[in-house]
Amino acid sequence: MHNNQTFAEIFRASGISRRDFLKFCSLTSVYLGLSPSIVPQIVQAMETKPRTPVIWLHGLECTCCSESFIRSSHPTIEDIIFNMISLDYDDVLSAAAGHQLEDVRKKIMQEYKGKYILAVEGNASTKDDGVYCMVGGDSFLNTLKETAADAAAIIAWGACASYGCVQNADPNPTGAAPVSEIIKDKPIVNVPGCPPISEVMTGVVAHFHTFGTLPELDRMGRPKAFYNTRIHDKCYRRAFYDAGMFVRSFDDEATRKGWCLYKMGCKGPTTYNSCSKIQWNGGVSFPIGSGHPCIGCSEPNFWDKGPFYERLADVSFLGTDSNADRIGVIAVGAAAAGAAAHAAVTAVKKAKAGKDSEDKA
Numbered sequence: 001m002h003n004n005q006t007f008a009e010i011f012r013a014s015g016i017s018r019r020d021f022l023k024f025c026s027l028t029s030v031y032l033g034l035s036p037s038i039v040p041q042i043v044q045a046m047e048t049k050p051r052t053p054v055i056w057l058h059g060l061e062c063t064c065c066s067e068s069f070i071r072s073s074h075p076t077i078e079d080i081i082f083n084m085i086s087l088d089y090d091d092v093l094s095a096a097a098g099h100q101l102e103d104v105r106k107k108i109m110q111e112y113k114g115k116y117i118l119a120v121e122g123n124a125s126t127k128d129d130g131v132y133c134m135v136g137g138d139s140f141l142n143t144l145k146e147t148a149a150d151a152a153a154i155i156a157w158g159a160c161a162s163y164g165c166v167q168n169a170d171p172n173p174t175g176a177a178p179v180s181e182i183i184k185d186k187p188i189v190n191v192p193g194c195p196p197i198s199e200v201m202t203g204v205v206a207h208f209h210t211f212g213t214l215p216e217l218d219r220m221g222r223p224k225a226f227y228n229t230r231i232h233d234k235c236y237r238r239a240f241y242d243a244g245m246f247v248r249s250f251d252d253e254a255t256r257k258g259w260c261l262y263k264m265g266c267k268g269p270t271t272y273n274s275c276s277k278i279q280w281n282g283g284v285s286f287p288i289g290s291g292h293p294c295i296g297c298s299e300p301n302f303w304d305k306g307p308f309y310e311r312l313a314d315v316s317f318l319g320t321d322s323n324a325d326r327i328g329v330i331a332v333g334a335a336a337a338g339a340a341a342h343a344a345v346t347a348v349k350k351a352k353a354g355k356d357s358e359d360k361a
Contacts (some may be wrong), residue, residue, distance in 0.1 A: 007046035008096050017069075021046070029051060030208055034225075045210040051114040052209045054145055055108055056090040059140040060133050060176050063120025064195040066092050071281070072198035088116075089136070102136040103315055109150055113319040117208060118151035118186075120144065120161045123168065126174030144182060154179060154188045159297050162190035162221070164191045169303040180221065190221040193306045194297035197278050200226045220300065224273070231294055232268040234276040237261065248307070261288060265309040267296030 011021050025042045029035070034042075051163045058066075070093075086095070086143065096104065108116060122140075125132035132140030148154060156179040159165040166174035180188050191204055204223055207215040215223040232238060240246070241260040248263055262269065268276075271294055275286040288294055293309070295304040 004060060006019055006048060006050055028210075042210050045181040049209065051086040052205065053086045053088050053094055053108060053112045053114055054119055054205070055105060055151075056092075056146060057140070057144060057163070058091055058135075059120065059122030059124050059144065059343050060174070061160045061165075063092060063121070065121045065160075065201075068193075068195035068198045069157075070169060070198075071202055072202060078241075082102075082209065088288060105147065108237060111152045113283040115152055116150075117153055117155060117205065117359060118147055119155045121157045122160045123164055123176045123178050124182055125174040126177050126182070127173070131313060132174040141182070144179070148183045148186055151186060152212075153208060154183060156180065156188055156190045156192075156221075157201065157301065158196055159192045159194045162192040163300040163302075167302050168301075187214050189217060189223060190220060191226075191272060192220075192222060194295075194302075196298070197226075197280065199278055200274060208218075213238040218272075222298075226274045226278075226305065227272045227298065229272065229274075230269060231271050231276045231288070235268055236276070236286055255291065261291075263311045264293045265295075265307065265311055266293030267293040267299070267302070267312065270312065271296040273297055273298040 004062070011024075016024075020042065025046055026036075026039050030044055033108060056070060065311055088108045089101070091097070091101055094101055094104075096115045108205045111310050123142040124144050126141060130141030133140040140200060140321075149244075156162045160167060161179050164172075167174065168178065175245075180190070184305060189204060191201060193200075200223075203226065207213075207223070207225075215225055218224050218227055230242070235241075237258060237260045240258070241262055245259045246254065247259045247261050247264040250264065260266070266288065276288065276292070277287045278287070296305065306323050
């Protein structure tokens with residue numbers, strides 16, 4: 001249960017020095033993409049504000065967001081739950097169950113009315129009064145509406161809660177709908193991905209705790225600090241894409257050499273996320289690094305956008321309408337033009353040097 005301790009109090013109780021505490025605040029500002037001038041505000045929030053109570057609901061989903069969350073390495077899951085947030089309700093991680101646990105949820109809603117964060121993993125069935133997803137004898141649709149009523153803000157974890165994901169895919173027999181289509185009167189931040197990166201999840205919570213507001217969002221309702229660039233833009237295989245060097249089969253030589261996976265269906269050129277920067281499992285790797293093309297899971301309706309292993313029809317290149325078939329030609333042409341220009345300049349220099357020698361003679 002929420003115990004009203006601040007971050008600083010918990011740090012001191014854990015034997016962490018003031019210097020390390022300030023370093024933590026500085027790193028937090030960097031991690032959230034904030035200006036160094038914001039650090040004093042972060043320090044003040046960590047020293048004076050109690051941990052933010054969180055109610056975490058589970059609807060139609062596979063629990064992959066929780067699986068990602070508990071595998072956070074920077075910080076670790078122990079630090080997140082015991083030091084960073086007050087996770088007061090989560091029917092997956094809680095020891096209690098059934099009506100006993102539902103009583104805890106309602107108590108938190110009453111005691112921290114208007115102050116708690118509602119974190120939602122999964123979406124709600126809206127067909128036939130939500131009967132296709134029941135929690136504690138009631139539909140998840142009703143539970144979601146009830147819990148959202150007094151929440152300060154809502155975080156939609158993963159592609160399911162943000163956009164619908166596979167449950168919402170055509171023909172959507174249960175009428176599965178993302179949080180934003182059900183709750184209209186609360187600030188909502190979408191943290192899509194299947195699942196989202198654990199450090200992105202904790203970063204969003206840290207921002208709300210510090211400033212009392214959600215981070216700056218893009219037009220899709222995602223935090224810009226983590227979804228402002230395409231995976232393609234920071235991908236280590238980008239150089240191969242620009243050179244027109246593509247993997248064409250998962251067992252060819254190009255695969256072993258780490259060439260671009262675009263022609264194997266990679267959606268990196270149209271997907272906004274931090275996978276290629278933050279990566280997964282403590283920064284060890286990410287799907288593309290492991291040899292699998294990006295499936296675009298942080299984009300709306302990715303499940304209905306055609307086969308995962310079929311390449312995109314067209315991707316802009318350096319501000320033009322060129323696609324991947326032409327990129328290699330462009331690259332080769334540019335190289336040839338550069339070589340020709342170099343040869344021409346060299347010839348001119350040699351001719352001039354010869355003329356100068358004749359003049360001196």
